[in-house]
Amino acid sequence: MPFTVATWNINSVRLRLPLVEQFLKDYAPDVLCLQETKCPDDLFPAAAFEALGYGHMAISGQKGYHGVATLSRRPLDIVEKRDFCGIGDRRHVSARLSAGGRSVLLHNFYVPAGGDEPDPEINPKFRHKLDFIEEMRSVRAGFDGESAAILVGDLNIAPLETDVWSHKQLLKVVSHTPIETEGLESMRAEGGWVDLMRAHIPPQERLYTWWSYRNRDWAASDRGRRLDHVWTSPNLVDDMREVEVLRAARGWERPSDHVPVITRFGFD
DNA sequence: ATGGTCGCAACGCGA
Numbered sequence: 001m002p003f004t005v006a007t008w009n010i011n012s013v014r015l016r017l018p019l020v021e022q023f024l025k026d027y028a029p030d031v032l033c034l035q036e037t038k039c040p041d042d043l044f045p046a047a048a049f050e051a052l053g054y055g056h057m058a059i060s061g062q063k064g065y066h067g068v069a070t071l072s073r074r075p076l077d078i079v080e081k082r083d084f085c086g087i088g089d090r091r092h093v094s095a096r097l098s099a100g101g102r103s104v105l106l107h108n109f110y111v112p113a114g115g116d117e118p119d120p121e122i123n124p125k126f127r128h129k130l131d132f133i134e135e136m137r138s139v140r141a142g143f144d145g146e147s148a149a150i151l152v153g154d155l156n157i158a159p160l161e162t163d164v165w166s167h168k169q170l171l172k173v174v175s176h177t178p179i180e181t182e183g184l185e186s187m188r189a190e191g192g193w194v195d196l197m198r199a200h201i202p203p204q205e206r207l208y209t210w211w212s213y214r215n216r217d218w219a220a221s222d223r224g225r226r227l228d229h230v231w232t233s234p235n236l237v238d239d240m241r242e243v244e245v246l247r248a249a250r251g252w253e254r255p256s257d258h259v260p261v262i263t264r265f266g267f268d
Numbered sequence: 269a270t271g272g273t274c275g276c277a278a279c280g281c282g283a
Binding site for chain 2: 011012015036038063064065113114115116125156212213214215216257
């Protein structure tokens, strides 16, 4: 089976456990990176995932907010649960696994949303988001002949004009302001990361992974944004076969406002 | 221009 990695902001792993179980049965990724688990580690539904073959987990959760978890069918070596901005938020976990004869370092991120007001002087949540992105510059896509890196997660920024339903109308809306989009893009490029979703789906094409709950008909209005991302070191780009955005998941019963993004590679 | 909906867990906050 070719190596497959999925990422999904689940917005409460306990509430949506049946959806995650169905997703794992139907799509069987080797690895699933979850964000916004909203679950302390001692209450994480590990047994349910173990029963489905995902016995290897890197969990970093907290009560009520944030939280990330990486579920895997392959052995994982937990590398780091890094406290970005030093305020104790559980927004990152990295783990190493073996794929395609390489040692792959996999980062799972949940970047702060940043609040409503896009002014760091008056909105501490926006200041925090910008600081978080700056600190992410130290996370680089190191690789050589035997190693590679993958960074996935809810980065809460839609960098391209085609990553939002209206570039013009969202220029002053947190997630698509120039200070965020330029910051994310420069951080990505300087870190040596490749935007794998856009390597597969041309930048001219509209692409969203999130649709607000505050819309009476998300599908008809289609006011989406691409907030979830898959980045890799350059030595994995030629091995990528497909990136699938599971738009249908937004229409499932009691859905998350984000949908899974599934990346398939050409090696085992 | 405004408000719209979720989840957690407490009647507000963060998204």
